[in-house]
Amino acid sequence: MAELERKIAELENAVPTTAPAAEAESDRAPNGTKSTNPTADDDTFWALNGLIDRAADEGGVVYTGHTTPPGGESPVSWQMGLPSAAINDLNFAEAAPALAALGHPVRLELLQAIYEGTTTVAQLGEDERFGTTGQIYHHIHALAGAGWLENSRRGHWRVPGQKIIPLLTLILIGTH
Structure with a gap:
């Protein structure tokens, strides 16, 4: 846990604090196009600027x-990305199981x-935080049923490659 906290602190110190949304849009011309004046926000909002350049008024x-x-x-x-129109068509409740x-x-x-590499129930059972073997299996099966874990080989669990970035994105959302 201390290692994770150290890494988070490094990231927080390395990345400039993002400005409020109103400031983020301050370098936009009245018609919504990006101003040609370079600002510090160009580095802070590089991903957002790329999305705006690509999606334009449609958004996404x-x-x-x-x-x-x-x-x-x-x-x-x-x-992963969707245009705004596709997002507006989503049923938010479909996200509930995941x-x-x-x-x-x-x-x-x-x-x-x-x-982080602890892949078996036996290894996980050595950590008191996770409870009994039965409780661990209960949680693992719930996570696997929702697609967050998969059995990589007999008795070994992993986060599927296609779920690593989504998981880390949700953790980032929940912690910042």
Whole structure:
């Protein structure tokens, strides 16, 4: 846990604090196009500026990431996005199973431990935070049922590659 807190502190110190939305739009011309005046916000809002350049007035939402998981040999890259019109057509309730599976602190701690390399129930059972073997299996099956975990080989669990960036994105949202 101390390692995670240290990494978060490093990230917070390395990335400039984002400005409020009103300030983020202050470098926009009245017609909504980006001003040609370079500002400090160009570095802070590089992803947002790229989305605006690509999606223009239609708008959209994107999340993306590129990271090498602890103990991983290669980076995981992921991007997901939808135009605003497609988002407006979504039924938000359809997200409930995936989000509900993350709604218990022990499940988040299990996900973190598995993400960091503790992959078997026996290993997880050595940590008092996770409870009994039965409780661990209960949480693991709930997470696997929602797609947050998969059985990589007999008795070993992992966060699927296509779920690493979405998981880290949700953790970032929940902590900042």
